[in-house]
Amino acid sequence: MLKLKRQPTLPPQLQWKHSNEPELLSWAIRARNYNIVIANCMFAFMAAMILAATFFMYSVYEGMEQPWRTLSCMFFFAFILFTISCMTHQKMNFAYRFTDSGVEYCEWKNPSKWPLTILKWLTGITAIIVIALSMTDPGFLIGALIGPGGMALTYILLANSKKYQAIHTQYHHLEFEWKDFTQLAIATNREVVDLKFVKFDERLGRTVKWSLNIFCKKHQKENVANFIKPHLPSKTPFIKTKVNVPLSTD
Numbered sequence: 001m002l003k004l005k006r007q008p009t010l011p012p013q014l015q016w017k018h019s020n021e022p023e024l025l026s027w028a029i030r031a032r033n034y035n036i037v038i039a040n041c042m043f044a045f046m047a048a049m050i051l052a053a054t055f056f057m058y059s060v061y062e063g064m065e066q067p068w069r070t071l072s073c074m075f076f077f078a079f080i081l082f083t084i085s086c087m088t089h090q091k092m093n094f095a096y097r098f099t100d101s102g103v104e105y106c107e108w109k110n111p112s113k114w115p116l117t118i119l120k121w122l123t124g125i126t127a128i129i130v131i132a133l134s135m136t137d138p139g140f141l142i143g144a145l146i147g148p149g150g151m152a153l154t155y156i157l158l159a160n161s162k163k164y165q166a167i168h169t170q171y172h173h174l175e176f177e178w179k180d181f182t183q184l185a186i187a188t189n190r191e192v193v194d195l196k197f198v199k200f201d202e203r204l205g206r207t208v209k210w211s212l213n214i215f216c217k218k219h220q221k222e223n224v225a226n227f228i229k230p231h232l233p234s235k236t237p238f239i240k241t242k243v244n245v246p247l248s249t250d
Helices: 036-060 068-088 114-134 140-146 148-159 162-167 221-231
Strands: 025-031 092-098 102-109 170-177 181-187 192-201 206-215 238-241
Touching: 036 068, 092 221, 102 206, 170 192, 181 221, 192 221
Parallel strands: 181 238
Antiparallel strands: 025 092, 092 102, 102 170, 181 192, 192 206
8 A cells, every 4th residue: 555665674673463463554664753843943053053163164274275275164064064964853764564453563763874984984085185185284184183083083983882872773662452542633744643542551550641653655644544544433533733743752
């Protein structure tokens, strides 16, 4: 039913609880499971700060010849802005499986290898450029220590940091019965189907009232909601409303 591009590979430790039941519907997707407006505001604020720092950097490098003065500032701005975007607009992997018993979903995130790869290549390229410039002006050797040297040290620390790996690693596998859901909603502001539920949490030892956000590809949330509706209790409200997607927590 759902053909999603860039479907993430399911984690090897995932074992569906109701794997013995026929699969009615399933898919996997990468989505931003947080308030995008807040993330955009944070990114815009940081972009303004970085732009101010870039102009300051340009004024400090007044003795550097063109075009290296402009190119170095542009590189600084682009690299830092790209790094900030990786932090403010990360995506989480989601997998959903529907059976007669209910809904199972898994969310997970593993440390991305491409930021470290880009950092490694940028370190090498920047080092070559600075070394070439130092042949005309030995003062650039100081820049080699501060710039490429700092980037190389950052790469080594991140690549071997268990804390960095732990921060960027998440795994949750939850399941819900159809009777637990008390409301079905199609989000008007996100590609999300929202299911409110009441469920006894064994870990907390109490009943929890919360929402399950089902992330869908464009133009598929109505089909998903219409598929879910017949499985819910007959008097379950079915509405369209704005849905706030909060930042997920462990």
